[in-house]
Amino acid sequence: MTNSIFEKRKRISDKSMSFFIYLSSLLSVFILVVIIGYILYRGLPVFNFSYLMNTTSIINDTVGILPNIINTLYIIVLTLLIACPIGIGGAIYLNEYAKNKKFVDVISFTTEVLSGIPSIIYGLFGMLFFGTFCGFGFSILTGSLTLAIMILPIISRNTQTALETVPKSYREAALGIGATKWYMIRTVLLPSCMPGILTGVILAMGRIVAESAALLFTAGSVHVLPANIFTHVLSSGGTLTIELYLQMAKGNYDVAFVIALVLIVIVLGLNMLAKLITKKFDVHEVKN
Amino acid sequence: MENKIVAKNVNLHYGSKHALKNVSLDIKENAITAFIGPSGCGKSTFLKTLNRMNDYVENCKIEGTILLDGEDVYDEKVDTTVLRKKVGMVFQQPNPFPMSIYDNIAYGPRIHGIKNKRELDRIVEESLKAAALYDEVSDRLHTSALGLSGGQQQRLCIARALAVQPDVILLDEPTSALDPISTLKIEELLLDLKDKYTIAIVTHNMQQASRIADYTAFFLVGEMIEYGQTKDIFSIPKDKRTEDYITGRFG
Amino acid sequence: MLRSQFHIELNNMHVELDKMCHLVIEAIDRCVEAFQNHDLELAQEIIRNDKAINDVERSVESKCLSLILKQQPVASDLRDVSTALKVVTDLERIGDQSADIAELILEMDEKDSYLMIEHIPSMARVAIEMVTSALSAFHEHDIQKANEVKKHDREMDQLFEEVKLELVQIVKENKDHVDLAIQFLMIAKYFERIGDHVVNICEWVEFNQTGKVNDTRLI
Numbered sequence: 005m006t007n008s009i010f011e012k013r014k015r016i017s018d019k020s021m022s023f024f025i026y027l028s029s030l031l032s033v034f035i036l037v038v039i040i041g042y043i044l045y046r047g048l049p050v051f052n053f054s055y056l057m058n059t060t061s062i063i064n065d066t067v068g069i070l071p072n073i074i075n076t077l078y079i080i081v082l083t084l085l086i087a088c089p090i091g092i093g094g095a096i097y098l099n100e101y102a103k104n105k106k107f108v109d110v111i112s113f114t115t116e117v118l119s120g121i122p123s124i125i126y127g128l129f130g131m132l133f134f135g136t137f138c139g140f141g142f143s144i145l146t147g148s149l150t151l152a153i154m155i156l157p158i159i160s161r162n163t164q165t166a167l168e169t170v171p172k173s174y175r176e177a178a179l180g181i182g183a184t185k186w187y188m189i190r191t192v193l194l195p196s197c198m199p200g201i202l203t204g205v206i207l208a209m210g211r212i213v214a215e216s217a218a219l220l221f222t223a224g225s226v227h228v229l230p231a232n233i234f235t236h237v238l239s240s241g242g243t244l245t246i247e248l249y250l251q252m253a254k255g256n257y258d259v260a261f262v263i264a265l266v267l268i269v270i271v272l273g274l275n276m277l278a279k280l281i282t283k284k285f286d287v288h289e290v291k292n
Numbered sequence: 293m294e295n296k297i298v299a300k301n302v303n304l305h306y307g308s309k310h311a312l313k314n315v316s317l318d319i320k321e322n323a324i325t326a327f328i329g330p331s332g333c334g335k336s337t338f339l340k341t342l343n344r345m346n347d348y349v350e351n352c353k354i355e356g357t358i359l360l361d362g363e364d365v366y367d368e369k370v371d372t373t374v375l376r377k378k379v380g381m382v383f384q385q386p387n388p389f390p391m392s393i394y395d396n397i398a399y400g401p402r403i404h405g406i407k408n409k410r411e412l413d414r415i416v417e418e419s420l421k422a423a424a425l426y427d428e429v430s431d432r433l434h435t436s437a438l439g440l441s442g443g444q445q446q447r448l449c450i451a452r453a454l455a456v457q458p459d460v461i462l463l464d465e466p467t468s469a470l471d472p473i474s475t476l477k478i479e480e481l482l483l484d485l486k487d488k489y490t491i492a493i494v495t496h497n498m499q500q501a502s503r504i505a506d507y508t509a510f511f512l513v514g515e516m517i518e519y520g521q522t523k524d525i526f527s528i529p530k531d532k533r534t535e536d537y538i539t540g541r542f543g
Numbered sequence: 544m545l546r547s548q549f550h551i552e553l554n555n556m557h558v559e560l561d562k563m564c565h566l567v568i569e570a571i572d573r574c575v576e577a578f579q580n581h582d583l584e585l586a587q588e589i590i591r592n593d594k595a596i597n598d599v600e601r602s603v604e605s606k607c608l609s610l611i612l613k614q615q616p617v618a619s620d621l622r623d624v625s626t627a628l629k630v631v632t633d634l635e636r637i638g639d640q641s642a643d644i645a646e647l648i649l650e651m652d653e654k655d656s657y658l659m660i661e662h663i664p665s666m667a668r669v670a671i672e673m674v675t676s677a678l679s680a681f682h683e684h685d686i687q688k689a690n691e692v693k694k695h696d697r698e699m700d701q702l703f704e705e706v707k708l709e710l711v712q713i714v715k716e717n718k719d720h721v722d723l724a725i726q727f728l729m730i731a732k733y734f735e736r737i738g739d740h741v742v743n744i745c746e747w748v749e750f751n752q753t754g755k756v757n758d759t760r761l762i
Contacts, residue, residue, distance in 0.1 A: 177452075
């Protein structure tokens, strides 16, 4: 073997692997583009703004998804209101206060398991526990409580990961200057963790928007406009996803694709919002 | 010179590990006291007992007394917030908070209840000046502290510690992550500060101890082997182990 | 052992220093021998060898400075290096004075000049003894021995006084002996100076152990 640097070898396995990886990434982008493209292709021609303004009613002979949009937003907000304090608080406890390592491990393991359970089981539990046992019946509240349990692991896990990445030195610095533990958490840890926590929240929102099985038997599928913003909590309401499922079951593909279109717009919007907020809250980014 | 801190028979256990063995040592007021010794000898641990930073370590048990101006630091009645206002700490890695330079300095005073904007402005300016950083950052007080160089960040951390007007400043290897010039700047700064404050510094750099410290204590596997004036320790140490360590015959 | 390069260099310096001590003892030994036997050949050799002593001195100095520059020695290492730096100066002076005596021997033609002045052989004996024991004290880091050696300097000074008186007597008796008397005076003075340098070396033995010279802390 000569020792010249000009003896360039052909590394076949290297080349074929890079080609394969390149192909895989292309494929995943391609699939996404095809799905979105197909939804646009089917949804746009039949799209009409009246869908967004109307209620589906046989009496008035109107088709619309306004109540579903409202229900979706309603459930997102309510679920997050329930899940965020518990999830973030729990994560803070586990990461900053809990002294018993075994206990933390058990909780973490439980959380992992919880996030792997099929959502229909949550639905079943929610219906029987919140709906029947607690007496909330078929209602947005029952749905939100059920979803809250479902997204708790996501929020808590993300918060914990974010807390873990905050350098120990920040904690030492704050405590070393006389901050109490809670003051340190409030002023140093939480601001530093904001991007991580928000990522969890956004993921959770995605999960809420996408959910159907857990909602079918808890929040139900009613699509009437809320009479009162507060009492609406205790009435049944179907989200967009539920409505999509029902419309498909009835064979109304045009309406189904319009809903799909709206859903995709909402998901994209949420993602963009997430990016924006994360950037705004990223304390590590040096702004000069 | 007066004794600012008096440690008597301090024993510290981490679980089953006996990390400090009967350490007794007086820290003199308005002087720099250096703690040297190989890694794991207990010098940092001892430093942290002085403002109770070990409180947050699990399974950490401390016996003995540590008196600050004659008051027992480990008494049940001690408010650690007030203790740490009096005994500030600067760490090995420069650790400014991810906030503006101004907010970093104001962090401590805000904990201790200072809200007045003008008062905070004054403290921030004075602290930065005391830490010889003001001229370098005066035009960008409201930009992120993370944009500063390592040496500047460490001086910011010193300024942050000074902002609560402590009596004692503990420094845990404050220059080990810095370049030589920044290191010399920090050393100059400490020499300036000792007129007003009592300084205790843990250092791996023996030359640093000999350059700036008035007193030096040598630790070895949890024991305080020798303590005295720095010039004695580095010219004619009494203990063979001190001699062997500082001359590099073991470590 | 850590800092092995440092200790190799420190050791090299000590080897050179030992060599210098050896050369100086040899110089003073031969000097007295040449004087005793009026061995002009040997006297010539002493003068030639003085250059070797000077070379070793430079070598020790350069090694010490390089140790200070590169290794910043502390504690016993610092005392070792600074002692070496100081001691070589006195050693070199002793070597010089031996060579100076050798030069004077060359100028003398009397075969038995060594015995002409009663106390000069004693001075030579004391000088050899002082240099030899001082260097062994230095070698053994023996402060007590060094202090003993220092006491001999008084003896040396007394002998010098005696020699002076003798010489005055000789010149008084015969004015023609003035030249010779001056030469003897110079030889005696060189021996006396050697005694002073030995005292310095003894002081550095003390410093090497305690950091003090005559109870004054230097570091």
